Amino acid sequence: MLAQRTTLFKSSGTAAASDAAKAVAASGKEIIDLTAGEIWSHTAPSVREGAIAAINSDINRYTDTLGLMELRHALAQKISTETAQSWSADEIAVTTGAKQALFNAAMILVNPGDEVLIPDPYWTTFPAQIVIAGGAPVFIETRHSHFVPRLADVAAAVTRKTKAIVINTPNNPTGAVYDRDTLADMAQLAIDRELWIIFDECYGTFAHAPHVHHPILTLAPRARERTLIVNSFSKSLALTGWRIGYLAGPKAVISAVKALQSHTTSNPNVIAQHALLHHLESGDSSFQLQLQRHVGDARALGLSILAALRSVPQPAAQGGFYFYLDLSEMQRRAKINGRELNADNVVSALLMDAGVATVSGTAFGDRAGVRLSYGIDLESLDKGLRRLTATLNTWN
Structure with missing residues (x-):
């Protein structure tokens, strides 16, 4: 028998999202992974x-x-x-x-x-x-x-x-x-x-x-x-x-x-x-400044693409390297049409239909949000966000 405390928590929701992406990729489908809480970069020389x-x-x-x-x-x-x-x-x-x-x-x-x-x-x-x-x-x-x-x-x-x-x-x-x-x-x-x-x-x-x-x-x-x-x-x-x-x-x-x-x-x-x-x-801050510039470029690219979303407002992305999509309006429209829509549904659909892995807001206590990491290389980010935007816009 396991200790009772093991029933009080589950594995990390972000880790689970990454595992799901890897599982689909293993089947041969191209997946652009926007789940990771990290920046893809080489190591600082210092x-x-x-x-x-x-x-x-x-x-x-x-x-x-x-x-x-x-x-x-x-x-x-x-x-x-x-x-x-x-x-x-x-x-x-x-x-x-x-x-x-x-x-x-x-x-x-x-x-x-x-x-x-x-x-x-x-x-x-x-x-x-x-x-x-x-x-x-x-x-x-x-x-x-x-x-x-x-x-x-x-x-x-x-x-x-x-x-x-x-x-x-x-x-x-x-x-x-x-x-x-x-x-x-x-x-x-x-x-x-x-x-x-x-x-x-x-x-x-x-x-x-x-x-x-x-x-x-x-x-x-x-x-x-x-x-x-x-x-x-x-x-x-x-x-x-x-x-x-x-x-x-x-x-x-x-x-x-x-x-x-x-x-x-x-x-x-x-x-x-x-x-x-x-x-x-x-005392060498050059690498950190280089990393900041890369993240800034990724943010600018991502915001320009996500501006085309119709039922989801452009995320503010004030800090860090995540876009957090607010699905509230999309959920409201779905409800008017007699359908229920939560973040888990959206994340599953994006993975299977768009080949883009994201993290459901339910991992963060929010059934109306989706987190996208833009810490990846710019080419993959561009491709992934365009796929995501096109898929979400078809739901209108």
């Missing part, structure tokens, strides 16, 4: 150099559980620059990707029965990890406010059981970038109601002009004692497979994380740590 140097130096031993002290110092310096506050190495935990940083946060902060507020649509792992920790996710609807939570809605959801709020900007899956006032107001609410803030800024380097990403502590320095910053290099340096991220927060939290991590993964991959350290010490 990262590659650091990894090769570490291997050639026969580095293969454990590091401190929380990561190399030199790397934690470098990350502390990075966060100090970004937040305009001074950070130290003992406020930093290096983790096996941002997903472990989030898991650590959930396990350290959440008691059984605690509630955690999560804007909806949400990245599928947020509520799953809260449930694993014994907590209860409480979702805040954002569709009516362009996928940015309204302070009144967040405040109305707070109860005596509320322990924390998850803030993810630029947002996955919607691409929404939270503005200064929203972030400052949510931070003040957390201070007033004594809530923790779990601030996930993994897509922070991909805010598309005129939108700007604001680290929350630059707007609300007083919230520092109750804020955990989660970030990784999976997106900013296209290092998804390297599994290297970090958690920054109060020393007491990081100390508890060290104890927890010592019984889970221990230290993150030592070669990835040295590779990242070399990159941070080199």
Whole structure:
């Protein structure tokens, strides 16, 4: 018999979408995969150099559980620059990707029965990890406010059981970038109601002009004692497979994380740590800027194609590298004609009819959305979005 907790969560919806695409492709059908939460890119030269140097130096031993002290110092310096506050190495935990940083946060902060507020649509792992920790996710609807939570809605959801709020900007899956006032107001609410803030800024380097990403502590320095910053290099340096991220927060939290991590993964991959350290010490931002330009070009191309959609509004795509399609109007028209239409139906039809793999909004708590990644090469993106647009337009 399996543990009861295994009934509380399912495999990632994004992983399931990718698996479905691979299964259809295995049958011989050409599939353009827009499911992956990653950018298709070669490795940054500075990262590659650091990894090769570490291997050639026969580095293969454990590091401190929380990561190399030199790397934690470098990350502390990075966060100090970004937040305009001074950070130290003992406020930093290096983790096996941002997903472990989030898991650590959930396990350290959440008691059984605690509630955690999560804007909806949400990245599928947020509520799953809260449930694993014994907590209860409480979702805040954002569709009516362009996928940015309204302070009144967040405040109305707070109860005596509320322990924390998850803030993810630029947002996955919607691409929404939270503005200064929203972030400052949510931070003040957390201070007033004594809530923790779990601030996930993994897509922070991909805010598309005129939108700007604001680290929350630059707007609300007083919230520092109750804020955990989660970030990784999976997106900013296209290092998804390297599994290297970090958690920054109060020393007491990081100390508890060290104890927890010592019984889970221990230290993150030592070669990835040295590779990242070399990159941070080199000060070379050229690759990251190149990646940003590629994503910007992909976004512009995609928006120009999706502008031809008739029953689906052009997505805002303010940040990250996702287009999030709002199917509400298409669903309304289908209902008038006596038919039910949900995101799962649309995703299945796009896969089989257009040969385009996408992710259903049901993975993100939304039956009226579809997520498309534009982190792939421009030629495939052009072909896939034209197929998708033509297919959806025939449904009129």
